[in-house]
Amino acid sequence: MRFLTFFLVGSVVMIQSDPRLNRQSDSLYYASLNEAIYQGQYDGVTTVHELQTHGDFGVGSEEKLESELVLLNGVAYGIPENGKARVMPKYSKIAFAAVKFFMSDKKIFVKEAMTMKELESLLDSVITQNAFAAIRVKATFSSVRYRSFEKQEQPYKPIKEVEEKIFTRSSVDGDLVGFFTPKAAEVLNSPVYHFHFIDHQKTTGGHLLDCSIAKAEIDIDYTSEFTTKLANPSLLQHIDLNE
Numbered sequence: 069m070r071f072l073t074f075f076l077v078g079s080v081v082m083i084q085s086d087p088r089l090n091r092q093s094d095s096l097y098y099a100s101l102n103e104a105i106y107q108g109q110y111d112g113v114t115t116v117h118e119l120q121t122h123g124d125f126g127v128g129s130e131e132k133l134e135s136e137l138v139l140l141n142g143v144a145y146g147i148p149e150n151g152k153a154r155v156m157p158k159y160s161k162i163a164f165a166a167v168k169f170f171m172s173d174k175k176i177f178v179k180e181a182m183t184m185k186e187l188e189s190l191l192d193s194v195i196t197q198n199a200f201a202a203i204r205v206k207a208t209f210s211s212v213r214y215r216s217f218e219k220q221e222q223p224y225k226p227i228k229e230v231e232e233k234i235f236t237r238s239s240v241d242g243d244l245v246g247f248f249t250p251k252a253a254e255v256l257n258s259p260v261y262h263f264h265f266i267d268h269q270k271t272t273g274g275h276l277l278d279c280s281i282a283k284a285e286i287d288i289d290y291t292s293e294f295t296t297k298l299a300n301p302s303l304l305q306h307i308d309l310n311e
Contacts, residue, residue, distance in 0.1 A: 096168045096200055096247075096294040097122035102262075103255045104299060105129060105164040107307035108224040112161025113299045116144045119167050120158070125202055125289075127245055127264045128165025130156070133217040133230065136274045138245050138266045139167055145266055147273045149218045151235040153266060166247055166257050168202050172287035181210065184279045188261055191286075195248050200291050205244035205263070207284035212237050214265045214274035223306065235274060242267040244276060248288075255309075256296065 099114040112131035119126070120142060128137035135146030137156070146156040176194065178187075187205070195201055215232040246263030249256060266273035 094168070094171070094289075094291050094293070095122075096166065096202070096291040098256055098294060098296040099128065099162055099165040099167075100297065100299045101255055101309070102164065102257045103309060104304065104307060106227050107309070107311075108226045109299055109303055109307055110163045110220050110224050111299070111303045112163055113303070114162050114165070114297060115158065116156050116160045116162060117158035119162060119165055120144065123167030123169050125170035125204070125245060126165055126167030127247070127262060128167070129163050131161040131163045132220045133163070133227075134219045136216050136264055137162060137165060138264045138273055139165075140243060140245055140266060145270060145273065147216050147266070149216050149233045151216060151233065151272050151274060153270050153273050166262075168289070168291060170202055170204065170287075170289050172204075173201075173290050174288040176284075176286040176288070178207075178281065178284040178286065180283070182281050184276075184281075187279075187281060187284075191248065191261065191288075195288060196290065198250055199248075200250070200253070200294060201248040202289040202291070203244070203246050203248060203261075203263075204287045204289075205246075205281075205284050206286075207242065207244065208282040209240050209242060210238065210280040210282050211278075212240060212242065212265055212276070212280075213278040214276050216274045233274075234277070235272065237267070237272065240267050242273070244279075246276070256294070 124142035126139040135148040251259040263276040
């Protein structure tokens with residue numbers, strides 16, 4: 069096994085590579101489209117139970133934006149507007165999700181502090197830029213800022229018009245669960261990095277807005293294929309995917 073050392077903004081990083089980029093069964097599964105939920109398609113298109121047949125790792129949104137979804141080690145956690153994580157019932161409906169069965173292709177050890185911008189710069193330097201990848205960051209956070217939404221009712225507004233419920237924590241251990249998506253594929257998922265946070269006690273979390281990392285273990289899992297379950301056309305009448 070080969071180890072490389074990177075120096076990034078005063079941070080020492082060790083990378084352990086395990087190239088297994090062509091696994092035929094390593095598929096990423098999308099429920100609906102990122103663009104659809106951004107425009108305001110918040111009705112359920114699948115269930116937690118169905119998602120768990122396609123992956124044990126991922127992010128998403130419960131229908132009506134009732135909670136942010138974190139799928140980690142096969143357990144689905146929902147974080148509603150109060151910021152308190154709960155295990156989601158298997159028949160909870162999901163408006164959008166990206167999930168896969170996680171198996172690390174590359175491991176990175178971060179030994180020194182870094183900001184979110186520095187984390188993304190590090191990932192930029194080691195990720196294959198034309199690939200799709202799941203990313204897990206197991207870290208001690210000096211600080212972390214994240215959000216959920218209030219439950220929405222029809223007629224739905226675009227997500228940019230929905231008020232955020234923002235939370236902050238300091239000196240907390242937790243995980244970032246997320247994906248790297250090439251910008252050209254932004255209709256599928258938020259480019260280029262889309263992370264959700266959950267603390268190690270599974271008490272709080274949400275969509276990541278910002279963070280400062282004290283130390284971290286990062287795993288990157290590439291995928292060679294993806295499938296997408298589209299929303300029923302009847303659910304899309306109030307948005308325009310051709311804009």
